Amino acid sequence: MRQLTTCVPGVKLQLPATYNIYTSIIPLRRGFGLTGLKNLGNTCYMNSILQCLSNTSHLQDFCVSNEYKKHISRQNKTNGQVIEEVAALIKELWNGQYKCVASRDLRYIVGQYQKTFRGVDQQDSHEFLTILMDWLHSDLQTIKVRRRANSELAWEKSWLEFTKSQESMILHLFYGQIKSTVKCVTCSKESATYECFSNLSMELPPNANLCQLNQCMDLYFSGEKIYGWNCPKCNTKRDAIKKLDISKLPPILVVHLKRFYADPSNSGGYVKKQNYVQFPLDNLEMKPYLARVESMSSTPKTFRLYAVSNHYGTMEGGHYTAFCKSAKYDRWFKFDDQVVSPLESSNVVSSAAYILFYTWLPPLKGTC
């Protein structure tokens, strides 16, 4: 049933003038994760995300090794179809046979479940990623987790409620949990709630054309004053401080920079912030942003960047690409729809950066 569409003849992998130095590392100048994705009419938002996922080496290995087949759930709304199509596509991207392929079947399936992904209009790659993660998780939700008998920890209870004691490879890789603490400024009574996330959406600091990712993180996690909180101890409305911390840090941390916002002076239309956000390629230190329970755990807290989904242009007329560090070649490449080209690591940080993929997992090199 699956239809494979290779690129039209003549579409070649685009290489810069220094091409010769790359021939030794790109076998046959194609394949092994360096396969492009054809644009099916404004599908660059999808292509950008798929290349970031294809370069998530543990997910790539999970698909190429067929391990995912042991874990497909047919119980949830997408019936296991989304993981099947994502896995089929990742296999095509890594089999070394194609300069470029088309994701028609995956696009058809995601369009079945979400109308906005059906048409030819440009969509938001962040929205696509968030929904895709949700579908992939539910398609693979077969790992039963037994509740610890004596578990009274609030974060753990909330996690079990979210997963319904059925976890997935996607959950293990990408999902974390945020603790939100509200503290009454009058009596200091604290109340905590927990929420799971597959990515963190961060505002950019206002009035700053240039900022550091740390500043976005500080802004996100630092306290925010809220008014009229119903304090359970004072039994009346009080001012309070709301503070966020990560109570469960995932091995892959996806950070979304909120570049699009509704502008009242533009009839509520969306406007894009073009801020240049400087972010580290190595050594993103997450320890300052962790809740106590997580900061004391033994999981690593220092992350390295391995993929970026970029957005160029405006809300109306934009284009997406991906910059990914190939685990196989241990270097960066630019994925611009059907064209894949080497990229200097010094060019990874740009004002187009929109979604950042960080991990502390070591790359798997020997899978293809």
Ligand SMILES: [Zn+2]
């Ligand atoms: Zn109070």
